[in-house]
Amino acid sequence: MAKKKFVVGCFEDEAVLFPAVKKVRAAGYKIHDVYTPFAVHGLDHAMGLRETSLHTAGFIYGITGTTTALSAISWIFTKDWPLNIGGKPHFALPAWIPIMFELTVLFAAVGMVLTFCYLCQLAPGVKKHHFHPRATDDLFVMAIECTDTTNTDDLQAFLQSNGAIELSVQVAEEGWWFGRYDNENVPFQNKEIVAA
Amino acid sequence: MASIKMQFEVPAKMKTWSLALIAVGLVALVTGLVTKGFSADEHEQTQFWGTLMYNSIFWTLVCNAAMFFIGVTTMAMGGFQQSFRRVPEAISTMVPIFGAITFAVLMYVIFGHKHHIYHWLDTEAVANDPILKGKAGFLNPVFFVIWTTLTIGLWSLFGWRIRKLNDQADGEPMTAEEGATFIYKNTVRAATFLVWFGLTVGSTIPWLWMMSIDPHWYSTMYSWYTFASSFVSGMSLIALWVIYLKNKGYLELTTQEHLHDIGKFMFAFSVFWTYLWFSQYMLIWYANIPEETVYFKHRVQGPYKGIFFLNLIINFLCPLIILMKRSAKRNYTLVAFMAVLILFGHWIDFYQMVMGSLSKEHVTLGWLDFGILSLFVGLMIFFVSRALASKPLIPKSHPFLKESIIHQV
Numbered sequence: 340m341a342k343k344k345f346v347v348g349c350f351e352d353e354a355v356l357f358p359a360v361k362k363v364r365a366a367g368y369k370i371h372d373v374y375t376p377f378a379v380h381g382l383d384h385a386m387g388l389r390e391t392s393l394h395t396a397g398f399i400y401g402i403t404g405t406t407t408a409l410s411a412i413s414w415i416f417t418k419d420w421p422l423n424i425g426g427k428p429h430f431a432l433p434a435w436i437p438i439m440f441e442l443t444v445l446f447a448a449v450g451m452v453l454t455f456c457y458l459c460q461l462a463p464g465v466k467k468h469h470f471h472p473r474a475t476d477d478l479f480v481m482a483i484e485c486t487d488t489t490n491t492d493d494l495q496a497f498l499q500s501n502g503a504i505e506l507s508v509q510v511a512e513e514g515w516w517f518g519r520y521d522n523e524n525v526p527f528q529n530k531e532i533v534a535a
Numbered sequence: 536m537a538s539i540k541m542q543f544e545v546p547a548k549m550k551t552w553s554l555a556l557i558a559v560g561l562v563a564l565v566t567g568l569v570t571k572g573f574s575a576d577e578h579e580q581t582q583f584w585g586t587l588m589y590n591s592i593f594w595t596l597v598c599n600a601a602m603f604f605i606g607v608t609t610m611a612m613g614g615f616q617q618s619f620r621r622v623p624e625a626i627s628t629m630v631p632i633f634g635a636i637t638f639a640v641l642m643y644v645i646f647g648h649k650h651h652i653y654h655w656l657d658t659e660a661v662a663n664d665p666i667l668k669g670k671a672g673f674l675n676p677v678f679f680v681i682w683t684t685l686t687i688g689l690w691s692l693f694g695w696r697i698r699k700l701n702d703q704a705d706g707e708p709m710t711a712e713e714g715a716t717f718i719y720k721n722t723v724r725a726a727t728f729l730v731w732f733g734l735t736v737g738s739t740i741p742w743l744w745m746m747s748i749d750p751h752w753y754s755t756m757y758s759w760y761t762f763a764s765s766f767v768s769g770m771s772l773i774a775l776w777v778i779y780l781k782n783k784g785y786l787e788l789t790t791q792e793h794l795h796d797i798g799k800f801m802f803a804f805s806v807f808w809t810y811l812w813f814s815q816y817m818l819i820w821y822a823n824i825p826e827e828t829v830y831f832k833h834r835v836q837g838p839y840k841g842i843f844f845l846n847l848i849i850n851f852l853c854p855l856i857i858l859m860k861r862s863a864k865r866n867y868t869l870v871a872f873m874a875v876l877i878l879f880g881h882w883i884d885f886y887q888m889v890m891g892s893l894s895k896e897h898v899t900l901g902w903l904d905f906g907i908l909s910l911f912v913g914l915m916i917f918f919v920s921r922a923l924a925s926k927p928l929i930p931k932s933h934p935f936l937k938e939s940i941i942h943q944v
Contacts, residue, residue, distance in 0.1 A: 380943045394861070425823070433817045 344485040344510050345371055346494045347470045348503035349478050353379055355502035356479045360385045362501055363483060364527035368494065371482040374474035387525045393458070397451045404446030408439040468511035478505075540785050541927040545920045553920070556913025563906020571903065581651045582890075582899050584644055586907050588652070589889035591637040592744055593768075593882055594911045595630065595687075596736060596761065600769025602627035602694040603732055604800075609697075609725035612718075614938030615796055617930060618788040622776045624701065625922035626769070627694045632918060633911070634687035641683055641744065645676050652893060655750045666751050674747050682743060686735045693728040700724060704930030714934035736762050748892040752830045756815040761888075763811050767804035767850075768881040770797060771874035776919065778871045785928055788940050791865045795944045798864030801877060805854035808881075812847065833895045834887060842887050842898065849880030882908065 350356040356373070360382070363370060370386055416422065417429045427434065456462060474480040481498075485491060485508075495506045571583035601623035608616045616623070643649075650657040654667075655674040661667040667674070700720055703709075709717060741761035746753065754760075774797045780786045819827045834843045853876055863869050890899055930936060 380941075390861075398859075425821075427821075433813075433820050436813065436817070 342510055342512050343371075344489075344491075344508065345470070345482045346485060346489070346491050346498070347507045347509055348481045348483070348495075348498035348501075349471055349473070349505035350481065350502060351478065351504055352502075353479065356481070357382075357385055359498070359501040359503070360481065361527045363481070363498070364525075366497065367526055368489075369484045369486075371484045374470060374480040374482070376475060376477055376479075379479075385527075387527060393451060393454060396454050397447045400450030401443045401447035403450075404442040404444070405439050407446070408442035409435065412438060468509075470509060470511075471505070482509075539787050539929065541929055541931070543780065543785055543920075543923045543928050545924050546783070549916065549920055553913045553916035556909045557917065558913075560906055560908075560910020560913055563903060564910060567903045567906065577651050578894065581649070581893050583903070584640065584647075584649055584652060585890050585893040586899075586903050587640045588637075588644065588744075589885045590882075590904075590907045590911050591633060591640050592889075593765070593885040594915065595633040595637045596765035597768045597772055597878075597881075598626050598629035598633055598915070599690055599694075599732075599736065600766045601773060602630065602690070602697065602728065603736075603766060604769060604773065605697060606725040606729045606732065609721050610729065614935035615793060615942040617933050617936045617939040618942075619773075619777050619780075619786055619793060620701070620930060620933075621923065621926055621928050622780070622786075623769075623773050624698050624926075625919050626772055626776065626915075627698070628922040629915060629918055630687075630694055631691040632914065634691055638683060638687055642680070645679060653747060653750070655747060670750065673743070674750060679743060682739065686740055689731050690728075690735070693724065693731060697721070697724045697728060701930060701933070702926070704933040704936075705927050706932055708932045709934060718934060736765065745888055748889065749830055751826060754815050754819075754827075754830070756811055760808070760811040760815060763804060763808035764850075764881045764884050767801060767808055768878050770800040770804060771877040772915075773797060774801065774870055774874040775878075776923075778867050778874075780923075780928070781867065788929060788936075790942075792942050792944050793939070794867065794870060795861070795864045796942075798858060798870050798873075801870070801873065802854055802858040802864065805850060805858070805877065809847075809851040809855075812851070830892075834891050838896065838898050839887055839891045842883060842891075842900070846880060846884050846887060849876060850884060853877075853880075 348359070350359060356375075356379075360370065360373065364387060373382060373386060375382065412435050413430065416431070421429045424431070424434075461467070470482050471478060471480040481503075483494065483498075485494075491508050495508070498506060567583050567586070571579040574580055574583075604623050605616070605620060605627070607613075644652050645656065648656060650660075653674075655661055655670070656676065661671060672678070700717075703717060736758070738758050741758040742753075745761065746757045774794070777786065777789060777794070777797065781789065816831065819831060833839055854873060857869065858864055858873055886900065886904065
């Protein structure tokens with residue numbers, strides 16, 4: 340629940356944003372986040388974000404759903420309350436597969452939505468700080484986290500020299516719950532990407 | 536693009552290997568023709584022609600699926616496939632060749648009066664059978680011949696028109712207007728192909744060629760099932776050629792990102808195939824009506840039990856478990872392995888679809904099947920590599936090529 344100070348730079352073009360992101364990181368500053376009006380391909384790599392583990396969580400929720408369905412139905416139809424349905428065997432696997440499938444989807448979907456909300460610190464009643472209203476319209480907004488030693492004037496000048504058209508210093512609350520993942524600051528290195 | 540290798544040259548080794556495969560196949564074909572095709576025993580004859588049938592139909596549909604891939608990605612305004620689009624184009628040049636073989640085999644079956652394969656050819660039996668009489672408007676030699684000719688002819692023609700149009704992309708860079716016209720023309724030609732594809736592979740052709748082997752039985756799911764089978768194999772074949780060319784140092788613009796998308800197609804359509812497999816199976820299992828279960832009786836409980844469930848393991852469980860991870864779809868070795876496995880799995884699937892109805896008591900899988908398979912694989916490698924070498928590998932003036940170069944998943 341700590342209040343933090345951010346230097347916010349706004350960019351008008353992706354083509355300006357990309358080199359700026361790389362330079363800011365190479366200079367050792369920590370980018371809190373970049374807010375864009377649409378999904379920008381390759382920005383996650385430029386920002387050095389790690390691969391999300393949301394899909395792994397989804398897989399685990401999914402198989403939990405499958406197991407729940409299979410164990411529940413098989414226990415009900417073979418042990419608890421066996422019924423003769425159309426002369427089919429009590430353990431009628433083909434008939435259960437649609438239900439197992441549905442529960443897999445249900446568990447995976449609901450679980451992933453909740454996990455996503457937790458990771459993004461979203462919940463009913465939570466007010467998130469907006470760094471710039473035009474981030475949802477046509478502006479690329481970069482928020483840089485300040486430490487005790489950050490000189491905000493220098494940083495603003497640095498951003499301006501890299502093409503930022505609007506600058507501000509804002510104090511905002513970040514996170515409302517424990518365990519929020521706070522990625523470490525890895526400076527940008529111009530590594531050669533080996534294709535294939 | 537000075538440093539990019541635009542021209543594929545067929546390596547001598549590849550040519551030798553494809554010719555060797557064709558030679559093995561021809562030996563198997565001739566031996567099979569002498570020992571089985573000309574045999575007095577109807578079962579032997581049926582096995583020989585059935586084997587030719589399912590192999591030729593399988594390979595025609597798989598190669599046609601490559602043109603289907605171009606068609607759908609064109610209609611979806613897709614750009615990512617442009618850097619390797621010459622590969623599906625080259626594969627689709629096989630449609631006239633394999634189509635002609637299929638046509639010859641089917642015509643022999645019809646006019647050689649092989650009513651052990653197509654029971655509905657037996658006019659006497661049809662006359663005394665109310666069910667077959669009711670289907671006579673669809674299942675008769677005249678309609679069969681006309682529809683088969685039209686199908687193979689129009690697949691070849693529409694595919695050729697799309698490939699022909701895309702020769703323009705090898706020329707000078709286009710202006711904005713020229714590019715827009717080019718894309719519009721592509722869309723129209725792809726749409727024409729897709730409509731015909733839907734009318735044939737999506738509905739009538741699998742019913743006519745394969746389902747009518749069991750003339751009393753029917754499943755509306757059958758054509759989609761066949762389509763799913765052929766499309767996932769087609770994607771695997773494209774993946775194999777792309778990986779082969781990458782290994783040889785071609786297709787520099789095609790990266791892991793493109794492989795990832797091909798892998799996704801393989802994964803997704805394996806699951807789609809399973810969905811259709813299961814929908815067809817479960818409804819018939821649930822209703823348990825004798826005229827419907829007759830199709831599954833000897834497959835699930837008879838001699839085809841092993842192949843039937845092996846089919847499900849290879850084509851569903853393996854892709855599901857192995858290809859699920861992102862890193863697996865970006866791994867050339869793993870995708871190549873899965874592509875071979877999926878192609879083999881769906882070949883086995885076609886085997887049990889055709890031979891499971893022709894030879895109900897015995898599983899006949901043996902030297903003849905693998906011999907004929909080697910003939911078709913040899914022909915495919917020989918002609919596809921030649922088609923690849925006949926054109927630049929990268930459509931350098933295609934308006935969407937840049938989109939493909941910067942493609943990222």
